[in-house]
Amino acid sequence: MAEKILEKKFRKTLVILLFLGWALGNLDRYLINYAIVYIGEDLALTATETGLILSSFFLGYALMQLPGGLLADKFGAKKVLLTAVIVWSIFTGLTAVAWTLSMMVIIRFLFGIGEGGFQPSASKIISSSFPVNERSKVMSIMLSSGGIMAMLVPIISAALLLTIGWRAFFVIAGLLGVGIAILYSKYVPKDEIAKETNQGHKVKDILGILFKMPLMWSLVVAYFTIYAVNWGLNSWMPKYLTDVRGLDLVSIGWLQMIPGAIQIIAMIVFGYLIDKLDLKVNKFIGAVCALILSGFLFLMFNAESIALFITFQCIVTLLLTFVVLLLPSFILKRIPSSYAGTAMGMANTGGQLAGFVTPTLIGFMVDVFNGSYNAAMWLLVVISIICVGAILTISLKNQVFKEVEHGNIA
Structure with a gap:
């Protein structure tokens, strides 16, 4: 199916809508990282059980990536x-009625199932509706809303969790989804549905094609490793700063605005930069990052002061942001838009499986080592080194993509 580039005014509207949708999704998923401090007290959770709740969303989210892309x-x-x-809005609201560990895990899992279709379908829209030289920029604008939520949620959480409580907090977050759904229903343009995709390939053949591309498997590993670091940090940062650094949620909220602001700026700048540079150059920069x-x-976890910790966290945020933005660019710019949704779903499955495994594994390590986060630190350090190898193995041979476009991969 040929790409149908939207007119400029419609593209601007679409960017705003994708930004708002991703902002809501990140609001819902970041809330749990701060609310878990109070949820853990209410439900008398161990660190392992806390990690299980944090991870359950990502299991559902990961399982929905491929189906979401195919759909x-x-x-x-x-x-x-x-x-x-x-x-996802329904199950965000239902988080408020979870009174046991098992209920919380099930609801967060189903919340992940709901949200799992968003990024693959959003990636398909970007791939089919925007010119190639704008796609990384659009993706960076959409993803920057996650950075805004990372910056705002600590402050919002500190204020509201202490006043209305975590249960009412999740009800409000669920209701916000109603407004976003109305906007999407009214303003997101209808997309053409391909009865046959990619010049004769039926949907059932798409996975067979993608599974035979070395590019895709390198991306799966790269996504897994960089998101293991990303979600390992995001999920446990409030708890770590509370347990190890002795900070209260209000202080954490204000301090986390600093790396949050840096992440927002970095996403916009890096999005433009990635669009301007050749993918081969970007690939090398990503591996170095x-x-x-x-x-x-290593330096962050061993910082002697909070000021030094936040300084190193800001640098970590910059490096993470570049790699996180770079990886989807390989799909947006190298994979035909007719199955970009499935390709993004396949790659992002790796990332979200990391989101499932890492928080629980870190919680287990903290329990085993009597509250110490040292083992968790070394886990993240090693994983980031593995990410280097995964990025360097990403294949950019043009012949591979010519064959895919003509359906010649056996």
Whole structure:
């Protein structure tokens, strides 16, 4: 199916809508990282059980990546986007009625299932509706809303969790999804549905094609490793700063605004930069960033003061942001838009499986080592080094993509 680039005014509207949708999704998923401090007290959770709750979302989210991409490619991205917002908002609200560990895990898992279709379908929309030289920029604008939420949620959480409580907090977050769903229903343009994708390939053949591309498997590993670091830090940062550094949630909220602000600026700047540079150059820069990341993770966890800790965290944030933005660019610029949704779903499965495994594993390590986070630190350092190798193995041979476009991969 040929790409149908939208007119400029419609593209601007679409960017705003994707930004708002991703902002809501990140609001819902970041809330739990701060609310878990109070949830853990209410439900008398161990560190391992806390990690299980944090991870349960990512299991559902990961399992929905491939189906979400396939559904977007087959039935249209708008339907998947709208469904994702509605379902995840319902289960965000239902988090408020969880009174046991098992209920909380099930609800967060189903919340992940709901949100899982968003990024693959959003990626398909970006791939099919925007020129190649704008796609990384658009993706960076959408993802920057996650940085804004990372900056705002600590402050919002500190204020509201102490006043209305975590249960009412999740109800409000769920209700916000109703507004986003209405906007999507009215303003997201209908996309053409391909009865046959990619010049004769049916949807059932898409996975067979993608599974035979070395590029995709390198991306799966790269996504897994960089998101293991990303979600390992995001999930446990409030708890770590409380347990190890002795900070209260209000102080944590204000301090986390600093790396949050840096992440927002970095996403916008890096999005433009990635669009301007050749992918081969970007690939080398990404590998270097992942390597340096490992060193600054070590320095951050061993910082002698809070000021030094936040300084190193800001550098870690910059390095992480570049790699996180770079990886989807390989799909947006190298994979035909007719199955970009499925390709993004496949790659992001690796990332979200990391989101499932890492928080629980860190919680287990903290329990085993009697509250020490040293083992968790070394886990993240080693994973970031593995990410270097995954990025360097990403294949950019043009012949591979010519064969895919003509359906010649056996």
